[in-house]
Amino acid sequence: MTIGIIGGGILGLTLGYHLSQAGNTVTIVEKEDKLGGLAGYIDMDGITVDKYYHGILTSDNALLQLIDELGISSKLKFKKTKMAFFHKGQTFPMTTIRDFMHFSPLTFIDRCRLGYTVVYSLLIRNWHRLEQVSVKKWLTKLSGYNAYEGIWEPLLKVKFDGDFGKIPATYIWSRVRRMASTYDRKLPKADMAYLVGGTKTLIDGLVRAIKRNGGEIYLKTPVEKVETVHGEIILRTRKGGLRFDKVISTVPIPCFLEFLPPLDGYSQALKKMPYLHLVCLVLKLKEPLSDYYFYHIADDDVPFTTVVETTNLIDPQYLKGYHIVYLPKYVKEGSPFFSMPDHEIYGDFISHLRRMFPDFRESSVEAKVVLREKYVEPVHTIGLEDSVLGISTPIDGLYMANTSQVYPSLVNCESVVAFARRVAEEIG
Known part of the structure; x- marks a missing residue:
């Protein structure tokens, strides 16, 4: 055939x-x-890098x-990575249960309710019953208003370009289950991999x-x-x-x-x-930003969705010693940000990167590129x-x-x- x-x-x-x-x-x-x-x-001045960040979880069986x-x-190659949470101008480690229980922006009760949300999500098998429940209603009920307003709402805003009122609870259900799947007794020292x-x-x-x-x-x-x-x-x-x-x-x-x-x-x-488009600034740096692979950003002032420093997963030796950072921003169809000139996007993103990383120096930028992609993610x-x-x-x-x-x-x-x-x- x-x-x-x-x-x-x-x-x-x-x-x-x-x-x-x-x-x-x-x-x-x-x-x-x-x-x-x-x-x-893409080629960035002599080194080949992924257009966008693509980590492999140890639980990605099909891949x-x-x-x-x-x-x-x-x-x-397998490696244990570290995550962080950027909340109202401060960085908090968010890799272990201990990190989570010491997350000071939330009270002990709020942290417990947030943990309950994760456990409850893992217990749900019939996701169809979540399709008619808004993510806001579901998270407010499970996590409480403080955790929703301080954690979930900023994350949803930046992911869906501010328009998440009709997003069903299946979104968080899927996200929680995928991230929790990285725990593997056979690979206790690794949660991710790369080629x-x-x-x-x-x-x-x-x-x-x-x-x-x-x-x-x-x-x-x-x-x-x-x-x-x-x-x-x-x-x-x-x-x-x-x-x-x-x-x-x-x-x-x-x-x-x-x-x-x-x-x-x-x-x-x-x-x-409907679909989300993507604008992403990719930086090739002489020095690392931090030792975290991924930043969850819950700060309304930061324009990008996250900071992903892939060379905290990928050994820089495979990239001639350079460090690669992705600053993605998801936008709705028709957003003026999608057609904003490259130099304006770069200037805006770099100014906020300095706020997040006070030791960052622009002289560390060896190469940069702004990438745009339409129809990146369907919005259910x-x-x-x-x-x-x-x-x-x-x-x-x-x-x-x-x-x-x-x-x-x-x-x-x-x-x-x-x-x-x-x-x-x-x-x-």
């Missing part, structure tokens, strides 16, 4: 790998000049299995396997239209028509709609799904449960498999890889 895959991100590549392993003839069509999508990579199947497990060479190592491994299985990959080939002729699906591109028995689109819904024929009710159902809201559609479409042989369908899981490499395997089993 011939199968065309639209989109060369991790989802499309993993699908291509599994389907070609099953004996299908696979062709991946990617509009950009590089593969990987959000999990792609670790894929890495093993591709024969690149020797590139895996030497970054996501490029994973992408290269997938490409090798697909080509070994007889698959093809076309770069700089945007799909302009999808047609059906005599039971075949035809992708119209600048290079001509590509014919397949089946086609799977892995691109975000708004991109899918650009080449999808009008399908009335189906198209309208797809249009209901109360009342839109039916917008999570299955992979089949009204067009026989055309399938849709994208990150909006990994719900209630969070969008990350683990959930995407696991989803790709399920889709491949269903289709081919």
Whole structure:
């Protein structure tokens, strides 16, 4: 069977790998000049780094299995990381239970209620009952108003660009369960892992396997239209028509709609799904900022969502001794921040970085880049449960498999890889 895959991100590549392993003839069509999508990579003055931060949890079984199947497990390195909480101008360690119990912005009772929220989330199996409950109502009930106002609300504001009123409790449920899953008795000294060479190592491994299985990959080939002729699906591109028995689109819904024929009710159902865009400042530094990998930020004055210093996970020796920092900001569709000039974003972010890290000196910045990405994260809201559609479409042989369908899981490499395997089993 011939199968065309639209989109060369991790989802499309993993699908291509599994389907070609099953004996299908696979062709991946990617509009950009590089593969990987959000999990792609960039060059920063002589070193290759991930476009965006991608840590591997020790509990990411689907991703670790894929890495093993591709024969690149020797590139895996494990490490114990440290987290921090930035709250109203102060940094608090937040790695251990002891750190949590000494978190002074909350009273002892508030800390206990916050801990209860985590434990209660882990005990819930039927997440469907959380879909009609707002995250604010659920967290206020479990954690209390003080913990909600001081901790949860600032985190939700910065994640959803201030608009989280209709976010269901499933969001926190998924987030808590994923982070708690890192506890592993077999690896007591490690909670995360990385691939030497970054996501490029994973992408290269997938490409090798697909080509070994007889698959093809076309770069700089945007799909302009999808047609059906005599039971075949035809992708119209600048290079001509590509014919397949089946086609799977892995691109975000708004991109899918650009080449999808009008399908009335189906198209309208797809249009209901809102998305968050992403603006991210990536810094290549001569000196480290801190010894924390990840900062949770509960401070309304800070414009970025978090600070991720990936070289507190990745050994700097693999990056010529430099330190890599990501400052992401999620914005709603139509936000003026998305089109703000690079120099303004850099100036704004750096001024707040100095506030968080008084010892930081701008002279440490060896290189910088502002990255922008549309349709990074689908936003599932109360009342839109039916917008999570299955992979089949009204067009026989055309399938849709994208990150909006990994719900209630969070969008990350683990959930995407696991989803790709399920889709491949269903289709081919």
